[in-house]
Amino acid sequence: MPRNKHRLYIALHHRNSKPGFHFALVLSPKQETRNTSIHDCHIYHTVNTIQSGVKFNLNGMPEWRYENKAANGLREGMVIGRVLIAKLPAHEPLVTQAERINDILAQVPLVQNDAQWNCLVWLIEALAALRAKEGDFSTIPEVTVGGQTEGKIKAFGDMAKDSVLKRSGSLPDCASDLPHIDMRVRQK
Numbered sequence: 001m002p003r004n005k006h007r008l009y010i011a012l013h014h015r016n017s018k019p020g021f022h023f024a025l026v027l028s029p030k031q032e033t034r035n036t037s038i039h040d041c042h043i044y045h046t047v048n049t050i051q052s053g054v055k056f057n058l059n060g061m062p063e064w065r066y067e068n069k070a071a072n073g074l075r076e077g078m079v080i081g082r083v084l085i086a087k088l089p090a091h092e093p094l095v096t097q098a099e100r101i102n103d104i105l106a107q108v109p110l111v112q113n114d115a116q117w118n119c120l121v122w123l124i125e126a127l128a129a130l131r132a133k134e135g136d137f138s139t140i141p142e143v144t145v146g147g148q149t150e151g152k153i154k155a156f157g158d159m160a161k162d163s164v165l166k167r168s169g170s171l172p173d174c175a176s177d178l179p180h181i182d183m184r185v186r187q188k
Helices: 095-107 119-132 148-165
Strands: 004-015 021-028 041-047 066-073 078-086 180-182
Touching: 004 095, 004 119, 004 148, 021 078, 021 095, 021 119, 041 095, 041 119, 066 095, 066 148, 078 148, 095 119
Parallel strands: 078 180
Antiparallel strands: 004 021, 004 078, 021 041, 041 066
């Protein structure tokens, strides 16, 4: 069995002056490039940022939209830490896995006009959608809003943020050098 399995992570992004984190999913090869101009990963997340052509909801905020794109695992936003949730077979090309994951995540509903709905709520629903497919995704932990696993992820994020920001403002050279934890559920 190939040993260089691809990785699926929850990525925590620092939000500068805003509290909390931006949450995304990242699919990466085991050995990520140190060349930040190469996009060897895939990011999946929801955003509600102001951009040309973006619609606004009833509260005057930009509507939520799902994004999936090739990216550099370190240079997409200010990533401060990653949580390993699944390892995927290396014999299947990363791009094929990225498409399979996108097919699942593109079906996760986006909720507009609800101030309680955000990227974390989407992430929790996205994790459940992947976990329901079982197989390679059966190691994804169950996360609930306000639950113990969510608390562990946020506590890790606080520790990771402190660690990264103490590096005199510079990010590591490679995403694999970021603080990370393994929260995969052990298969029985």
